Amino acid sequence: MDLMQKIISFSKRRGFVFPSSEIYGGFNSSYDFGPLGVLLKNNIKKSWLDEMLKNQENIVGIDAAILMSPKVWQASGHLTAGFADELVECKKCHKRFKLDELKERECPECKGEITKPKQFNLMMKTFVGSTEDENTVAYLRPETCQGIYINFKNVMNSMRLKLPFGIAQIGKSFRNEITTKNFIFRMREFEQMEMQWFCDPKEEDKWFDYWKKQRLNWYYNLGLDKNKLRAKEIPEKERAHYAKKQVDIEYEFPFGWKEIEGIHNRGDWDLGQHSKSSGESLIYKDDKTGKEFIPHIIETSVGVERSLLAFLADAYSEVEGGRTKTTESTKEKEIVLKFDKKLSPFQVAVFPLLKNKPELVKKAKEVCKILKPYFMLQYDEGGSIGRRYRRQDEIGTLFCITIDFDTLEDSSVTVRDRDTMKQERVKIEKLAEYLGEKCS
Numbered sequence: 001m002d003l004m005q006k007i008i009s010f011s012k013r014r015g016f017v018f019p020s021s022e023i024y025g026g027f028n029s030s031y032d033f034g035p036l037g038v039l040l041k042n043n044i045k046k047s048w049l050d051e052m053l054k055n056q057e058n059i060v061g062i063d064a065a066i067l068m069s070p071k072v073w074q075a076s077g078h079l080t081a082g083f084a085d086e087l088v089e090c091k092k093c094h095k096r097f098k099l100d101e102l103k104e105r106e107c108p109e110c111k112g113e114i115t116k117p118k119q120f121n122l123m124m125k126t127f128v129g130s131t132e133d134e135n136t137v138a139y140l141r142p143e144t145c146q147g148i149y150i151n152f153k154n155v156m157n158s159m160r161l162k163l164p165f166g167i168a169q170i171g172k173s174f175r176n177e178i179t180t181k182n183f184i185f186r187m188r189e190f191e192q193m194e195m196q197w198f199c200d201p202k203e204e205d206k207w208f209d210y211w212k213k214q215r216l217n218w219y220y221n222l223g224l225d226k227n228k229l230r231a232k233e234i235p236e237k238e239r240a241h242y243a244k245k246q247v248d249i250e251y252e253f254p255f256g257w258k259e260i261e262g263i264h265n266r267g268d269w270d271l272g273q274h275s276k277s278s279g280e281s282l283i284y285k286d287d288k289t290g291k292e293f294i295p296h297i298i299e300t301s302v303g304v305e306r307s308l309l310a311f312l313a314d315a316y317s318e319v320e321g322g323r324t325k326t327t328e329s330t331k332e333k334e335i336v337l338k339f340d341k342k343l344s345p346f347q348v349a350v351f352p353l354l355k356n357k358p359e360l361v362k363k364a365k366e367v368c369k370i371l372k373p374y375f376m377l378q379y380d381e382g383g384s385i386g387r388r389y390r391r392q393d394e395i396g397t398l399f400c401i402t403i404d405f406d407t408l409e410d411s412s413v414t415v416r417d418r419d420t421m422k423q424e425r426v427k428i429e430k431l432a433e434y435l436g437e438k439c440s
């Protein structure tokens, strides 16, 4: 089994990601996030929001609607050729492909002849209201940032912001992708974390470089392997229609180097277009110089699921024969998810040494009650302690706590570290503080 197949089946077995509508045979490219996937996703989103709203200066949040006036998409260029892929179809097997994904001008499946390319718009259509005609057509947003641009003035005025400032948003986007593959890498429904930085045009290059560095640091700080990350400048002919300059942050997935985040200099494209189309002036007046201009935008845009796949692939490791050297190895292959402490779905697991000793179970549940307000925690009483450690290592839990007979005497527990596998005795009264320091 190749690494990607292993990650896919592991994700299902341990409750990270399930194929959507599985009992009906699945639904192409849709996935559901299970109990652990939700925790991981939330940790990624929290870490991104903390970075934008706490660690950086002058950035505020917004949560705009998915459905917007179709005029937004006319102005932004998404309804015109700007947001279309070149689609080709095999004349023999009728499979469809994106032209730029084909290595040869023939069907990769059956080697059949392919049709001439057609423009295929990726916007997903729906109808708003009780009739279905061209007057009620609406679109599911294909990027979250347009909701930021059309609220530029609302946000700036309500928060009394001065340039440069940023608006950050996390939300769902939809694209009718021609081909979806590589698990959750390319889907038709996904979440984006986008930050739009509004600045004086004179300063756009400085801010572009600043954001490129900051975004790379975010991945480094969350423990992604530096050797598997790179920033790639995108040449003009491959850039999105709105981008004057584009750098993609790429990660080396098991299926190759692929984009996980785009940093774009969108210039005055978006605010200019919305000014023209809506008739509402989106010009900014500098108080100090009196200069008036349309702010330029540096955008950072990352997919939640795509980054989750990078974090998961990066953390996934297999140890043949097991990690334990002190006791006779089980000779089984052990999986360890070496997530950064900010990303692990569970920080702590609590075990009574034996499940048939009510006094140990009672004490373990007391310890859970003490820790639960502070940590994402799992209680497990099934199987040997070794097996329980392995179950937790497999999902990246940082610390395992065992309540044994000594606990009943001296009110201390054994705390075992996922990475070093070292064990320490810690008093129950000090446990929350001890773990708090280690997890922060």
Ligand code: GAP
Pocket (backbone or CB within 6 Å): 142, 143, 144, 145, 175, 177, 184, 185, 186, 187, 188, 189, 190, 192, 194, 259, 260, 261, 262, 299, 301, 302, 303, 304, 305, 306, 307
């Ligand atoms: N607002 C700019 C924008 O949307 P993009 O390069 O089209 O730029 C940004 O998308 C990020 O969104 C990508 O780097 C990727 O992480 C994520 N993304 C885009 N399309 C996706 C899809 N079909 N499935 C999953 N993630 C996607």
